[in-house]
Amino acid sequence: xxxxxxxxxxxxxxGAIYGLIAIGYTMVYGIIGMIxxxxxxxxxxxxxxxxxxFIVFGILGITFIPLALMAVLLSAMVFxxxxxxxxxxxxxxxxxxxxxxxxxxxxxxxxxxxxxxVQLAQGARVKPLQPVVTGGFEFxxxxxFTVRLSYIQIIIVVLTVVLMVGxxxxxxxxALGRAQRACEQDMGMAALVGVDVDRTISLTFVxxxxxxxxxxxxxxxxxGVIDFFIGFLAGVKAFTAAVLGGIGSLPGAMLGGILxxxxxxFWSGYFTVExxxxxxxxxxxxxxxxxxxxxLGKPDIEKV
Amino acid sequence: MDARALLKDAGLAAFVAFALAFPMxxxxxxxxxxxxxxTVVTRFGDVAIAVALVFIGRLALSLLQNRAMRxxxxxxxxxxxxxxxxxxxxxxxxTWLSVIATAVIAVRAAxxxxxxxxxxxxxxxxxxxxxxxxxxxWFGPVLVVFAVLFPFLPMTSRYILDLxxxxxxxxxxxxxxxxxxxxxxxxxxxYVAFYAVGAYSYAIIAQTFGWSFWVCLPLAGLxxxxxxxxxxxxxxxxxxxxxxxxxxxxxxxxxxxxxNWSSFSGGPNGISGVPRPSFLGFPFTANPPEGTRxxxxxxxxxxxxxxxxVFLYYLILALALVTNIFTLxxxxxxxxxxxxxxxxxxxxxxxxxxxxxxTKLTAFAIGAMFAGFAGAFFATRQGFISPESFxxxxxxxxxxxxxxxxxxxxxxxxxxxxxxxGIPEFFRELAQFRMLAFGAAMVGIMIWRPRGLxxxxxxxxxLPKAVGGGA
Numbered sequence: 001x002x003x004x005x006x007x008x009x010x011x012x013x014x015g016a017i018y019g020l021i022a023i024g025y026t027m028v029y030g031i032i033g034m035i036x037x038x039x040x041x042x043x044x045x046x047x048x049x050x051x052x053x054f055i056v057f058g059i060l061g062i063t064f065i066p067l068a069l070m071a072v073l074l075s076a077m078v079f080x081x082x083x084x085x086x087x088x089x090x091x092x093x094x095x096x097x098x099x100x101x102x103x104x105x106x107x108x109x110x111x112x113x114x115x116x117x118v119q120l121a122q123g124a125r126v127k128p129l130q131p132v133v134t135g136g137f138e139f140x141x142x143x144x145f146t147v148r149l150s151y152i153q154i155i156i157v158v159l160t161v162v163l164m165v166g167x168x169x170x171x172x173x174x175a176l177g178r179a180q181r182a183c184e185q186d187m188g189m190a191a192l193v194g195v196d197v198d199r200t201i202s203l204t205f206v207x208x209x210x211x212x213x214x215x216x217x218x219x220x221x222x223x224g225v226i227d228f229f230i231g232f233l234a235g236v237k238a239f240t241a242a243v244l245g246g247i248g249s250l251p252g253a254m255l256g257g258i259l260x261x262x263x264x265x266f267w268s269g270y271f272t273v274e275x276x277x278x279x280x281x282x283x284x285x286x287x288x289x290x291x292x293x294x295x296l297g298k299p300d301i302e303k304v
Numbered sequence: 305m306d307a308r309a310l311l312k313d314a315g316l317a318a319f320v321a322f323a324l325a326f327p328m329x330x331x332x333x334x335x336x337x338x339x340x341x342x343t344v345v346t347r348f349g350d351v352a353i354a355v356a357l358v359f360i361g362r363l364a365l366s367l368l369q370n371r372a373m374r375x376x377x378x379x380x381x382x383x384x385x386x387x388x389x390x391x392x393x394x395x396x397x398x399t400w401l402s403v404i405a406t407a408v409i410a411v412r413a414a415x416x417x418x419x420x421x422x423x424x425x426x427x428x429x430x431x432x433x434x435x436x437x438x439x440x441x442w443f444g445p446v447l448v449v450f451a452v453l454f455p456f457l458p459m460t461s462r463y464i465l466d467l468x469x470x471x472x473x474x475x476x477x478x479x480x481x482x483x484x485x486x487x488x489x490x491x492x493x494x495y496v497a498f499y500a501v502g503a504y505s506y507a508i509i510a511q512t513f514g515w516s517f518w519v520c521l522p523l524a525g526l527x528x529x530x531x532x533x534x535x536x537x538x539x540x541x542x543x544x545x546x547x548x549x550x551x552x553x554x555x556x557x558x559x560x561x562x563x564n565w566s567s568f569s570g571g572p573n574g575i576s577g578v579p580r581p582s583f584l585g586f587p588f589t590a591n592p593p594e595g596t597r598x599x600x601x602x603x604x605x606x607x608x609x610x611x612x613x614v615f616l617y618y619l620i621l622a623l624a625l626v627t628n629i630f631t632l633x634x635x636x637x638x639x640x641x642x643x644x645x646x647x648x649x650x651x652x653x654x655x656x657x658x659x660x661x662x663t664k665l666t667a668f669a670i671g672a673m674f675a676g677f678a679g680a681f682f683a684t685r686q687g688f689i690s691p692e693s694f695x696x697x698x699x700x701x702x703x704x705x706x707x708x709x710x711x712x713x714x715x716x717x718x719x720x721x722x723x724x725x726g727i728p729e730f731f732r733e734l735a736q737f738r739m740l741a742f743g744a745a746m747v748g749i750m751i752w753r754p755r756g757l758x759x760x761x762x763x764x765x766x767l768p769k770a771v772g773g774g775a
Contacts, residue, residue, distance in 0.1 A: 035545045049327045055344045056331060075327070082323035094751045101491050102750045104545055105707050108493070109746025112700055116740040121328045125335065127342055232696065236556070239549055274564040281553035288546055289538045 002145040007269040008262070013153045013222065015261020016160035020215035021238035022245070022253035023167065024208030030184050030248035031204050032096070037107035038087050040235020041114035042209050046080040046216025047226045048118060051129050054220075065132060076213040083114075084209025088202055111231075119228040126227045129220055156218045163214060164254055167207070171250065180204060184248070233277065237264075240284040246297020255295060314363040321358035325351045353398050357405050364409045368416055378413035381406045444715055451621055455614045462610060469617050469685065471726045473678055476624040478705040478717035480674030483631055485706050486713075487640065488667035489647030490540070491548040494555025495702055498528040498672035500562060500694035502679025504569060507578040507689055517581040521680050528676025529669040536668035540661050555699055562691040574690025580612065581619065581684045588612035616685050623681060627674050628714055634670075643667050697739070701725075704742045708749060 021043050028036045053072040062068045091110040095103045136150030171177035179200045182190040191197045219234075220226055237260055245256025260280055267279040287294065330351045331344040364381065367373045385406040388399060454460060454468055477499065484492045502524040509520045539550045562569045569575065580588065586599045588611055599615075600607045634640040642663045646653050650660055683689050705724055709716025728738050 035549060045328070048333075051342075052327055052331045052333060052344060055333070055342065059344070079323060079327045082320060086320060086324060091747045091751075098750070101485075101489065104491055104548055105703070106747045106750040108700065108703070109743045109750070111743070112739055113743030113747065116737075116743060118328065120736060120740065122333050127333055130341060233556075236549065236553060240553075243546075272564075275560065278557050278560055281557050284553055285539065285550055288542055288550060292542060292546070 002140045002143060002147050003269065005139075006145070006147045007265045009147070009149055009153060010269075011262035011265030012258060013156050013261070014265060015241075015258035016157050017215045017218055017222070017257075018234070018238045018241045018260050019254040019257025020160055020163065020211045020218075021234060022241040022257045023164075023250060024212050025239050025242040026245070026247055026250060026253040027180075027204050027208050029242070031180060031201060032092070032187075034092070034103045035107065035239065036087075036092075036205075036208070037104065037235070038091070038110040038114060039208060039212060040231035040233075040238070041111050041118075042080060042084055042087065042231075043212035043216050043234055043238075044226070044228065044231030045083050045114065045118060046076050046209070046213030047220050047230065048122060048127070048216070048228075049079045049213065050076045050217040050220045051127050051226060054129060054132065069132070073214065073217055076217050077210045080209045080213035080216070081206045084205045084212070085202055087114075088205040093198070093201070111235075115228055115231065122228065124228065126225050128225045131224060132221055152221050156222060159214065159218065160254075163211065164250075167211070168250060170207075176200070176203060236284075237277075237280050240280055240287075243284060243292075243294055244287050246294025248298065249294070249296045252294055252296035310363060310366050313366060314359050317362040318355050318359035322351065322355045325354045329354060350398060354401070357402060361405050361409060365412065368409075368413055374413055374417045378410060378417050381410040381413060385410050447715070447718065448625070455617055462613060465610075465613050465617055467726060467729055469613070469620055470729075471721050472617070472620040472624050473682060473685075474702065474705060474721040474725045475718050476620065476627050476678045476681075477675060477702045478709070478721055479624065479627040479631060479714065480671050480678065481702050481706050482709075482714070482717060483634075483643075483674070484667055484671035485703070487631070487635065487647065488643040488664055490664055490667065491545070492551045492668070492671065493548050493696070493699055493703065494535075494551035494553070494558075495671070495675055496694045496696070496699040497551075497555040497558040498532060498675035499679040499682070499698070500558055500691070501528045501531050501672075502676030503683040503689045503694075504562065504575070504679075505676070506680035506683045507575045508568075510579045510684075511575070511577070514579075517579070517680075517684055521677060524680035525673040525676040528679065529673035532669040532672025533665060536665045537661075540664040540668065552696070552699075555694075555696060559691050559694055559696075562694070569691070572690065572692075574688060574692075575683075576688045578683045578687050578689065580687060581615070583615060588615065616681075620681055620685075623677055627677075630670075632714065639663065639666055700739075701742065704746055707746055 021039065024039045024042070025036060028034065028039070050072055053075045054068070057068050057071050062071060087110055091106045092103055095106055133152045133155065134150075136148055136153070139147040139149070171180060179190070179195045180203075182193070182195050183197055183200050187197055190200075215234075216226075219230070238257065241256035241260040242253045243256070244259055245252025245254070260283065263279055263283060264276050268276045271279075330346060330348055332347055333342045333344055335341075336343050364377050367377060385403055388403050388406065451468075451472075455465055460468075477495070481492065481495050484490050484495070505527040506517075506520045506524040509515060509523055510517070535551070535554050539547055542550065563572055565571070566573075582588065583599045583602075586602050588599050598607070599605075599611055605611070635644070642653070642658050645656075645658065646660055646663055653660060653663075682693070686693075701724065705717060705720040708720040708724065724742065728735065
């Protein structure tokens with residue numbers, strides 16, 4: 001029971017991070033119907049910017065931890081957003097309306113480029129970060145197994161929930177959200193009624209990148225090590241989460257993320273750690289075969 | 305555009321460049337010696353140069369809209385592209401970047417100055433079709449003759465021959481993947497998985513049963529094709545982009561399993577001592593076992609280790625040519641036509657009674673089979689295989705080869721393989737930039753020439769020209 005609870009805590013934490021990345025996939029898919037393969041790399045860049053920002057602010061003498069966290073969070077969001085915007089502008093916008101495979105291949109190229117760019121700019125070594133937020137609660141201390149809920153896990157889940165609520169409101173209540181939903185339904189018609197389609201799509205990528213940056217920061221805090229290759233697996237898993245939840249659906253992405261996190265945690269806890277990635281891929285394949293619309297998705301009708 | 309708008313536009317580009325470069329280029333994380341921590345050093349000079357480059361480049365590209373400015377910009381940028389490497393003695397990254405940037409501007413300027421777009425555009429279809437037809441008719445056979453004579457050319461050293469084998473392996477993989485991506489239009493990101501299946505099935509079968517290469521080769525192909533069917537059957541009903549990510553996942557699954565199932569695949573240590581191929585049963589060894597004869601004894605030659613390399617070269621050449629001929633032939637069969645039709649319009653194909661799943665499945669299986677053959681060859685050539693050789697990066701390289709050639713052209717694959725595999729071997733010091741360049745090239749090709757550098761993707765079959773009057 002204690003062990004189960006511990007895996008539950010770990011799984012939800014991990015799932016929250018996947019969910020944040022998955023939102024980026026799901027929003028982009030919803031609006032332009034393509035998989036942004038480079039999104040995992042944007043998340044990786046977010047993690048790198050976070051770790052650099054931590055060290056820079058540390059050198060600048062900001063040692064009050066909440067202030068440092070806020071400063072790092074802001075800089076990671078801003079600079080990663082620039083990457084998200086540029087990726088869309090360079091690799092996807094010129095290809096809107098090209099043949100079907102073109103944006104996919106371009107996205108893979110972008111992903112390779114970003115990975116190697118970071119490797120060249122920052123080195124291939126693993127980057128460690130001293131623990132910033134330490135401590136936590138412990139339950140069932142006397143028993144055979146102590147369940148730990150660390151502060152960082154609480155921060156991750158709370159921040160994710162806050163962001164989720166914020167973004168849902170953004171999509172439902174603001175003019176930008178309305179424009180996004182309009183573009184999702186019919187881009188040509190949206191343009192006719194005065195929606196700036198280019199700008200809306202750009203902002204969608206920026207929003208995805210901002211959330212990915214948060215995920216990158218949280219992962220850096222949680223695990224304490226990153227390298228230039230983390231974007232690949234995290235990207236595939238987050239995409240799996242988006243598909244599982246129903247691609248195009250925001251709550252679906254979050255639900256899928258949590259489910260994937262739980263699957264991974266329980267698989268590692270009860271079966272083998274080595275095959276946890278295989279378990280996630282199998283979930284992806286099974287979802288696509290049996291319920292390609294996902295848990296909360298709308299049926300996808302292919303238009304001629 | 306007036307000067308202010310131009311400057312504003314260039315300034316905006318420079319600002320974005322600054323936002324991109326400042327955190328990632330401006331600070332470099334380095335290890336602190338003696339502890340586990342890291343610290344940063346600053347490289348603001350590089351950021352400044354990068355931002356300046358973007359500003360000037362953007363300005364120059366905008367100025368090209370103005371006819372009067374074209375010639376001066378062409379002269380200036382061409383002079384810089386040539387002059388910069390001569391002026392600086394060392395070659396840091398920034399110099400290379402500047403050279404590339406100025407070269408791009410120069411090409412763009414030349415394009416406009418000499419109205420190349422007009423010349424090409426006037427009757428692009430005919431010109432290109434004639435050109436590709438000409439290349440296909442004459443260049444192909446010349447290339448084959450060259451490839452056959454290659455081991456005996458005076459310039460061919462053992463190193464060059466090894467490189468030739470490597471390039472041919474990728475040519476074969478490219479041709480195999482071309483069936484899936486180029487003909488059937490299915491984006492397969494896990495192609496290397498089938499390559500791995502072929503390599504491991506060859507290694508394990510040959511080691512366990514001691515069968516010869518020629519028995520194991522078809523088996524390896526069969527196994528790979530079988531895996532293709534297993535994977536393809538459930539997922540080929542999906543949309544193209546889902547297929548891409550599922551194949552990506554499949555590639556990873558195969559790699560993870562090979563890495564962890566030690567009793568079967570040797571885990572991270574891989575399998576060593578994979579049996580070498582023999583020439584119709586005559587081994588390439590100096591001292592063959594009692595009662596058998598070696599290759600050199602059979603022909604009364606002196607023993608030379610090069611014999612095996614030359615044999616391997618011809619082996620992969622033959623395998624690659626078989627792949628090529630097979631592909632060219634099957635394109636003309638109904639199934640090949642169906643692949644190309646599916647690529648162009650799936651809904652129309654359904655309406656015409658083509659079963660999309662089965663048709664895709666054959667393409668998938670045939671592509672996988674060729675990867676399996678190539679994998680068996682890889683295993684026997686290396687004598688050692690490990691999961692490291694079958695990472696996603698390999699899939700990406702093969703895909704880059706296919707994409708660069710424009711998906712569907714056979715000669716293009718050869719040129720792309722030479723360009724991407726052969727040439728970089730000579731610039732080892734730039735090896736770290738290789739994948740960076742691949743990625744950038746994939747994006748660039750998709751934007752400027754989505755049909756490939758050389759090729760012009762043709763439907764295999766045309767309506768005959770109208771024969772006047774009724775028919």
